């Protein structure tokens with residue numbers, strides 16, 4: 001039996017959009033509006049849905065880049081919002097996020113070595129020599145070698161940049177990674193290489209993924225289970241193959257009609 005890693009209960013994120021003379025009138029964008037689900041250790045869980053349905057907001061909530069308006073996130077049974085500052089810092093090592101465009105997540109003025117050393121230094125993980133060893137090992141894990149250490153993001157291809165972003169995410173040996181449109185900006189052949197790399201890393205490090213994508217073919221290939229989001233809510237959830245074969249909700253039906261034809 002797979003163990004639950006993350007449990008989300010009635011999670012909500014509202015953005016206040018009151019402005020100027022309308023300040024008196026409450027008006028909220030309900031980006032995420034009461035979602036509940038469980039992620040199990042070692043699974044790839046896909047989040048699909050149209051643009052603006054709340055996928056990225058959900059991903060950012062799960063790693064607490066943003067805080068929820070309401071609801072709970074439990075990590076291995078512990079309520080994340082009850083963590084002390086010290087517990088929160090330790091937890092931040094366990095959860096990472098990889099974005100679509102590594103140009104925005106990689107500092108253009110910093111070398112690969114700096115990028116990979118930063119999380120280790122921040123968490124005070126070993127002396128310089130130990131950290132260097134870990135950096136080189138992690139580069140190998142993502143299919144690159146030492147020759148990349150002195151390079152800057154603009155000197156790398158899109159696929160190499162995404163490998164570095166993945167290396168930065170796995171270097172702290174996390175248990176959970178959100179991949180937000182992580183291969184969407186890449187050519188199809190490079191996409192396949194990165195997806196295979198993510199699968200290899202998942203087995204090597206027993207990673208759990210939340211995989212956000214608008215590409216249903218990619219999701220079908222990559223994910224064990226999926227949830228369909230619509231207007232801030234989860235309208236369907238289940239094993240990938242089952243959902244692809246027969247959807248219950250009208251929105252999912254229209255969404256999946258393109259993969260089934």
Ligand SMILES: Nc1ncnc2c1ncn2[C@@H]1O[C@H](COP(=O)(O)OP(=O)(O)OP(=O)(O)O)[C@@H](O)[C@H]1O
Nearest residue numbers: 015029030031049050051052053054055056057058
């Ligand atoms: N910081 C913010 N302030 C105000 N509204 C926001 C903010 N972030 C997201 N939203 C709104 O919340 C809703 C959900 O956005 P979100 O980015 O989570 O959707 P998404 O499904 O990931 O879409 P996409 O695929 O286009 O990224 C949208 O209406 C968006 O405009």
